[in-house]
Amino acid sequence: KCFLPPGVLSHLSLLEVQARSRGSQVPQQPSRVKELKAKVEALTSQRDQLKAEAPVDKQRVDGEDEEMDVDSESSELFHLMARHSELMDLLHAHNLIGGYDAITTNRGKSMCFSLATQYEGVYLDTYNLELNLKPNVRISRHNIPPFIPLNSLAEQSDLQTDVRAFLATVSQHLNAFAGRRQQLKLVKEQHKSVEVMESNLLCSILVLMFTVPKKTPLLCTLEYTDHTRCLPTQVHLNCEDELLPDSPKWKKNCSLLMEVPVHRALTAIKKASDII
Amino acid sequence: MDNSAKHLLQRLVRRIPVSMLKSTLDKWERLTAEKRKSLDFTQSKWIITQELVALYITENPNQGMWHTFQLVEPEDDAHSVELMQFKELFKSHLRELQRNVSVKIKKHTDQAVWIRVAWGDGLSSPNHLKATYVVLYLQTPYVFVNALSSKHKPLLLQALTLSTRHQQIKAANLSGQKLTALRDLLMRQYQQVKLRVEKVQAEASANRHRMARETFGDGMLPALQSAVFKLETKFKGPTNEAMTQRDEPFICSVKFSSSNLLESLRHCASSGIASTPVTPMLSSIPLKGRNYFVITDNVLTA
Numbered sequence: 031k032c033f034l035p036p037g038v039l040s041h042l043s044l045l046e047v048q049a050r051s052r053g054s055q056v057p058q059q060p061s062r063v064k065e066l067k068a069k070v071e072a073l074t075s076q077r078d079q080l081k082a083e084a085p086v087d088k089q090r091v092d093g094e095d096e097e098m099d100v101d102s103e104s105s106e107l108f109h110l111m112a113r114h115s116e117l118m119d120l121l122h123a124h125n126l127i128g129g130y131d132a133i134t135t136n137r138g139k140s141m142c143f144s145l146a147t148q149y150e151g152v153y154l155d156t157y158n159l160e161l162n163l164k165p166n167v168r169i170s171r172h173n174i175p176p177f178i179p180l181n182s183l184a185e186q187s188d189l190q191t192d193v194r195a196f197l198a199t200v201s202q203h204l205n206a207f208a209g210r211r212q213q214l215k216l217v218k219e220q221h222k223s224v225e226v227m228e229s230n231l232l233c234s235i236l237v238l239m240f241t242v243p244k245k246t247p248l249l250c251t252l253e254y255t256d257h258t259r260c261l262p263t264q265v266h267l268n269c270e271d272e273l274l275p276d277s278p279k280w281k282k283n284c285s286l287l288m289e290v291p292v293h294r295a296l297t298a299i300k301k302a303s304d305i306i
Numbered sequence: 307m308d309n310s311a312k313h314l315l316q317r318l319v320r321r322i323p324v325s326m327l328k329s330t331l332d333k334w335e336r337l338t339a340e341k342r343k344s345l346d347f348t349q350s351k352w353i354i355t356q357e358l359v360a361l362y363i364t365e366n367p368n369q370g371m372w373h374t375f376q377l378v379e380p381e382d383d384a385h386s387v388e389l390m391q392f393k394e395l396f397k398s399h400l401r402e403l404q405r406n407v408s409v410k411i412k413k414h415t416d417q418a419v420w421i422r423v424a425w426g427d428g429l430s431s432p433n434h435l436k437a438t439y440v441v442l443y444l445q446t447p448y449v450f451v452n453a454l455s456s457k458h459k460p461l462l463l464q465a466l467t468l469s470t471r472h473q474q475i476k477a478a479n480l481s482g483q484k485l486t487a488l489r490d491l492l493m494r495q496y497q498q499v500k501l502r503v504e505k506v507q508a509e510a511s512a513n514r515h516r517m518a519r520e521t522f523g524d525g526m527l528p529a530l531q532s533a534v535f536k537l538e539t540k541f542k543g544p545t546n547e548a549m550t551q552r553d554e555p556f557i558c559s560v561k562f563s564s565s566n567l568l569e570s571l572r573h574c575a576s577s578g579i580a581s582t583p584v585t586p587m588l589s590s591i592p593l594k595g596r597n598y599f600v601i602t603d604n605v606l607t608a
Contacts, residue, residue: 170593171593172494173494174494175446175493175494176446176447176448176492176493176494177443177445177446179380179385182380228388228389228413229417230388230389230417230444230445231417231443231444231445231446232385232445234385234386234445235386235388253386255386257385
C-alpha cells in the first residue's frame, strides 16, 4: 500500500499524459542536456582565452569608454547648442519677415505680442501689447506711448476678426515713429551746425535752422503728416531773402528732403556747400 | 507755492531795491543761471514777482493739486497740430470766452507745453498770483491742470478742446500732488509689463512676485500718492441687521495714501498681504491710469 498525499496520483497521471503527447522529444532530453553542457564548456574556455589576451588593452578600453562618455556628453551639448542657434536663427528670420514674438498669458485667456522697431538695420525699442481674447478681443496692457492712437487704430481694423491686420498697422506706426525719432537723433549728432528749433513727441514735425554761406539763416519746416512713413510729406522754407527758397538750387534741396531721410539729405546739402 | 509764500515773495521783492535785485537773486542761487538770464529786470517789480512765482512753479511742479483731463474725439487734423498753431488758437479761443485774461505759453525741452493763465474779470486786471497752470503734450490726449476755479473751468476746458482740435474733454479721474507721477503713469514711461516667457514656478512666493511685477511694473514706479474708492454699494454685514435691511446704498469713501502708492501695492501683492492675482480694483490704477473710482453694486465704473 502507498501513503501518497491527495492529488499526487492525478498529478502523476497528468505527467504521464503530457509525456505521451510530447512523443519522441522526451527521450532526447538527456542527450540535449549533454549537448548544452558541452557548449557551456566550450564558451567558458573561449572566454577565458579572450580574458587572457585582454588585460593589456583593458585600460585603453576603459579609457575609450570614458572618452566616449565625454564625447557623447559634449556631443550632446554641441547638439543642443546647434539646435538652440538654429531656433534663434529661425526666430530672427521670423521677426525679419514681419512675425512677432507672441506668448499666451493669463492661462490662455490673453496673448501678448512683442513689436520690435528698427531703422536702417539698427534695432530700436520694443513695445509690448497684450490682448484679452475672451469674451471678445480687447486691448489689455501695453507700453505703447499715448501719442500712437491705439484705440482709433483698433477701431479701424476689426479686432475681432483680423488681429494680424491690426498688429501690422500698429507695427507700421511704431516703426515709422521710431524711424523719425532716430533721424532726429542722427541730425543732432551728425549736424551740429544745424539747430533744431522745434520737434514734438510724435516726431511728426521738425523745424530746423540752417546757416546759408552768406550767413543768412534759413528756417526749414518738415511736416510728416503720414504717420506710417519716415519721410516728410511737406517741406517749407522761410528766409529773410525771399528769393532764396525759390532758387533752383533750393527747390532741388526741398525735393531731396522729401525723398531722402533728413540726416542724409543734410549731408548731401552740406557737401554741395549750400549750407554750413 | 501756497498763497502765503507768494505774498511773502511779493513783499520781499518790493522791499529789495531794484539795483540790488539781480545780485540778490544771483546770491540766492535757487534759480539756474539760464532762468536768471530770462528775467527782465527793467520790468516792474510786480511783473518780476509774477515771473519768479511762475519760474518756481515750473521748477517745482510736484505741489498743489493737479487734475487730469482727457481730450476725446479728435478731429482729422488733431494729430498735426503744432506749437505755433496751438498757441494762436488757444489764446484767441480763450480771449473770445473771457476778455480779461493774460496767457503765457512756453514749451519745455521735454516737449511739455506749459500754459499760465491769469484771470481778470470785468473790473480788475488779471491776477497773476492766482494763476491757473496747464501742462499738456501735443499729440497726446492728456491735460494736467492746477489751481482752476469752478468759475473758470468751463472756459479753460473749451479753449483747450478747440485749440487741440478735439470735440470733447472729460475728467480722467487721476489727480495728485506730484505732476511727474501722474505724467509718468499716463505716458507709460516706466518699466511696465515684463512680458517674456517665464517658466511656471512651483513656488507660491515666486508666483506672487511675478504677478505683482506684471500688474504694477518693474523698477521705479511713478510716485502716485493716493487713490480714492467711493463705494455706493448695499451694506453687507451679518451682525448689523438694521444696516443690512436698508434699501439705500451705503455711501463710503476709502482712501489709500502713501509716499509711493504703486510701490506699496506691488509690495502688498508680492508679500501676500493682498491676494494674487491682483484684484481689478487695484490693478485698474496702473492699467487705466486713474486714481478715483466709484464702485456700485454691479460694476466698477466712472
